Amino acid sequence: MSKSGTILYLDGVSVAFDGFRAINKLSLVLDRGEMRAIIGPNGAGKTTMMDIVTGKTRPDEGEVFFDGQVDLTRHDEAEIAMMGIGRKFQKPTVFDSHTVEDNLVLSLNGPRSIFPALFHRRSAEEARRIDDILGVTRLGDKRGALAANLSHGQKQWLEIGMLLAQDPKLLLVDEPVAGMTDAETEETARLLKDINQTHSIIVVEHDMHFVRELGVKVTCLHEGAVLSEGTLDFVSSDERVMEVYLGR
Numbered sequence: 001m002s003k004s005g006t007i008l009y010l011d012g013v014s015v016a017f018d019g020f021r022a023i024n025k026l027s028l029v030l031d032r033g034e035m036r037a038i039i040g041p042n043g044a045g046k047t048t049m050m051d052i053v054t055g056k057t058r059p060d061e062g063e064v065f066f067d068g069q070v071d072l073t074r075h076d077e078a079e080i081a082m083m084g085i086g087r088k089f090q091k092p093t094v095f096d097s098h099t100v101e102d103n104l105v106l107s108l109n110g111p112r113s114i115f116p117a118l119f120h121r122r123s124a125e126e127a128r129r130i131d132d133i134l135g136v137t138r139l140g141d142k143r144g145a146l147a148a149n150l151s152h153g154q155k156q157w158l159e160i161g162m163l164l165a166q167d168p169k170l171l172l173v174d175e176p177v178a179g180m181t182d183a184e185t186e187e188t189a190r191l192l193k194d195i196n197q198t199h200s201i202i203v204v205e206h207d208m209h210f211v212r213e214l215g216v217k218v219t220c221l222h223e224g225a226v227l228s229e230g231t232l233d234f235v236s237s238d239e240r241v242m243e244v245y246l247g248r
């Protein structure tokens with residue numbers, strides 16, 4: 001299959017831990033500009049797949065390409081982050097004692113340490129980017145609030161904003177709506193759809209209501225490989241998916 005036009009290209013990827021194949025000849029292709037939802041039972045290999053993409057885990061075999069041409073297996077975690085793959089873990093890790101705005105300023109890309117970042121005169125370009133991110137993450141009226149005082153959902157949105165501040169091409173988002181209210185969950189689907197206008201996204205999520213709201217192609221992983229792929233209706237009516245995951 002051609003890699004051109006892809007933002008992420010995995011083919012025949014395997015990795016074993018002590019002889020156990022957590023990822024087993026996995027092939028998964030994400031087009032540039034696409035948002036994809038990844039589902040699958042516990043232990044299916046979702047986290048390990050993201051660890052491979054971000055350079056945390058090296059595959060034993062297979063091809064892993066970013067943006068059609070970058071061989072990710074030749075780069076380490078820091079290089080991969082610099083190249084434009086941003087990852088959001090499940091648990092928010094915002095700086096509680098800083099304001100929402102300062103959390104974003106601290107995440108803006110470019111070499112900087114905490115004091116220059118907070119005290120240097122902000123350029124017009126930086127101010128515009130912060131405003132854009134506050135808008136897209138629904139935090140415009142929380143700009144001056146301490147991150148500690150945000151709701152759980154707002155903290156997740158702030159962390160997504162901190163990822164955007166690094167200007168990634170591809171965002172990997174792990175279980176963003178776990179612990180959110182229904183209203184926050186629905187808003188998160190809208191928020192990710194907004195971000196998807198300008199970024200490619202992979203979302204790992206167990207919440208099927210949320211996956212339906214996203215309305216994107218779904219890949220179900222099982223035992224380290226793709227079990228089923230297509231629309232949510234197609235995947236969720238696949239007997240093999242019902243057997244290992246949804247029908248439990």
Ligand SMILES: Nc1ncnc2c1ncn2[C@@H]1O[C@H](COP(=O)(O)OP(=O)(O)OP(=O)(O)O)[C@@H](O)[C@H]1O
Pocket residue numbers: 017018021022040041042043044045046047048049
């Ligand atoms: N560093 C490791 N050493 C040994 N086994 C591992 C390691 N990392 C993952 N595994 C195993 O690989 C398999 C896949 O795990 P992984 O965390 O990728 O699944 P997952 O789909 O993310 O599951 P969950 O939905 O529970 O997060 C599991 O059986 C896990 O125990």
